[in-house]
Amino acid sequence: AQTVTQSQxxxxxxxxxxxxxxxxxxxxxxxxxxxxxxxxxSRQMILVIRxxxxxxxxxxxxRFSVNFQKAAKSFSLKISDxxxxxxxxxxxxxRSVYGNKLVFGAxxxxxxxx
Amino acid sequence: xxxxxxxxxxxxxxxxxxxxxxxxxxxxxxxxxxxxxxLGQGLEFxxxxxxxxxxxxSGLPSDRFSxxxxxxSVSTLTIQRTQQEDSAVYLCASSTGAAxxxxxxxxxxxxxxxx
Numbered sequence: 643a644q645t646v647t648q649s650q651x652x653x654x655x656x657x658x659x660x661x662x663x664x665x666x667x668x669x670x671x672x673x674x675x676x677x678x679x680x681x682x683x684s685r686q687m688i689l690v691i692r693x694x695x696x697x698x699x700x701x702x703x704x705r706f707s708v709n710f711q712k713a714a715k716s717f718s719l720k721i722s723d724x725x726x727x728x729x730x731x732x733x734x735x736x737r738s739v740y741g742n743k744l745v746f747g748a749x750x751x752x753x754x755x756x
Numbered sequence: 757x758x759x760x761x762x763x764x765x766x767x768x769x770x771x772x773x774x775x776x777x778x779x780x781x782x783x784x785x786x787x788x789x790x791x792x793x794x795l796g797q798g799l800e801f802x803x804x805x806x807x808x809x810x811x812x813x814s815g816l817p818s819d820r821f822s823x824x825x826x827x828x829s830v831s832t833l834t835i836q837r838t839q840q841e842d843s844a845v846y847l848c849a850s851s852t853g854a855a856x857x858x859x860x861x862x863x864x865x866x867x868x869x870x871x
Contacts, residue, residue, distance in 0.1 A: 674856075684864060685867075686863065687849070739856050742789075742806070743812075744789075744791075748797055748798045
């Protein structure tokens with residue numbers, strides 16, 4: 643079974659600075675999908691960015707980018723120019739090409755200081 | 757342009773009672789998922805519906821949990837004889853299809869508290 647590990651329970655960043663959230667996963671599969679979701683206090687999970695494992699190029703979405711290291715099974719999220727609205731719980735998730743579910747990590751709380 | 761709608765937003769009930777949680781997916785989305793989020797933890801998969809196919813119930817924690825999806829749209833998650841360990845936020849998600857790259861769109865969840 644696949645597992646996802648987020649080793650940082652909490653992170654802090656100063657407004658306008660850059661922060662990187664870590665995620666590692668364990669799988670024996672060669673093709674899969676990886677996602678980062680954001681969960682603000684409103685509870686709604688919001689998709690931040692996704693990466694297809696067969697693509698070597700790292701995904702980017704505006705201020706959000708990933709560092710996907712397939713051999714190391716690492717999928718970190720970089721947030722540039724952090725804003726107060728970025729404060730939330732961030733979840734890394736894995737989805738097999740053969741499965742129906744997302745497998746989530748335990749999450750990282752991101753605090754943004756003004 | 758409504759998103760995934762869940763009701764009720766919060767539910768408090770006594771141990772041993774049955775509860776029903778409702779999910780109204782985004783119009784046109786054929787895939788629907790239920791997850792459970794216990795306090796301070798990540799999401800745990802419960803069940804998946806896709807069109808008229810048999811649901812994937814592999815994540816349901818016990819036979820007290822069941823779910824149905826009527827007419828390929830609205831879904832109801834039922835918990836019978838609730839226990840205190842059932843207290844959690846129950847999140848529903850939908851996606852346009854079964855393809856694994858399709859992102860899942862989540863509702864705001866139902867916070868269930870068992871007294």
